């Protein structure tokens with residue numbers, strides 16, 4: 001590990017989401033509090049491994065020291081986390097980065113567009129908006145995944161689609177089987193016209209594969225949505241998490257410190273993005 005300033009957290013519960021992705025509830029072993037904002041992330045590690053940057057998929061629970069990460073098992077750290085038993089420990093550094101601009105949502109319509117695992121960092125933002133629903137105008141979630149089996153948070157998705165406080169559009173590339181979720185077939189960009197939103201007064205937050213974020217942001221800009229109110233969350237390989245090692249740099253920006261959430265105009269000008 002690069003930085004010794006870590007805390008130890010115990011695994012309390014595991015909720016499988018898809019074949020390769022689960023949500024892990026942790027609690028800090030020192031009994032301390034843990035405050036973080038939607039869109040921020042932790043660096044998680046185990047003895048003898050590098051660390052992996054992982055977003056919070058829950059809201060901070062004041063005074064409890066509890067937090068949830070939704071993790072796809074793709075490599076060294078994430079596979080080992082997937083093998084943890086309840087009660088076993090991880091090392092945690094964080095919270096890091098700048099999250100979603102929650103304060104900008106007040107008095108506005110809010111549009112969230114997520115692709116695949118990109119719903120994980122948007123989930124706490126959405127939960128916050130639902131808890132503070134009176135502060136914003138219309139709230140729309142568009143969520144796309146390859147198939148139903150790739151959709152995380154299906155319990156939340158089912159609840160949200162029945163709630164009057166939020167409009168939902170769920171879409172899959174391929175409809176493989178029946179579900180209680182109302183699913184449409186096609187990419188998220190296919191369902192972005194004619195939304196009940198005021199383009200000049202909407203905060204749009206996007207998270208997913210970079211190529212998907214590119215098409216969504218461009219589509220919104222073409223429809224007249226204000227570009228400075230379009231935000232996206234960028235992923236880059238990370239090491240220090242503190243703007244020292246340069247691993248996560250995009251142009252002059254450090255994703256770990258200046259991001260991971262950036263405004264579209266702030267990040268699209270750098271050639272080393274697909275935006």
Ligand SMILES: Cc1cc2nc3c(=O)[nH]c(=O)nc-3n(C[C@H](O)[C@H](O)[C@H](O)COP(=O)(O)OP(=O)(O)OC[C@H]3O[C@@H](n4cnc5c(N)ncnc54)[C@H](O)[C@@H]3O)c2cc1C
Pocket residue numbers: 041050051052053054055056069070071072073074075076077078079117120121234235236237238260
């Ligand atoms: C801000 C931020 C938030 C994130 N949030 C989440 C989240 O909420 N949930 C989540 O699951 N992930 C998240 N990620 C992604 C996660 O950090 C990466 O998937 C991380 O690499 C996983 O670490 P690992 O050690 O398990 O995998 P690694 O061992 O790093 O491997 C990851 C993948 O990269 C490939 N790989 C490994 N080394 C190399 C190399 N040298 N060159 C090319 N490819 C290589 C592997 O084959 C594998 O497919 C986030 C990333 C960022 C930056």
Ligand code: FES
Pocket residue numbers: 237238239240241242243244245246247248249254255256257
């Ligand atoms: S991870 Fe080291 S500079 Fe961002």
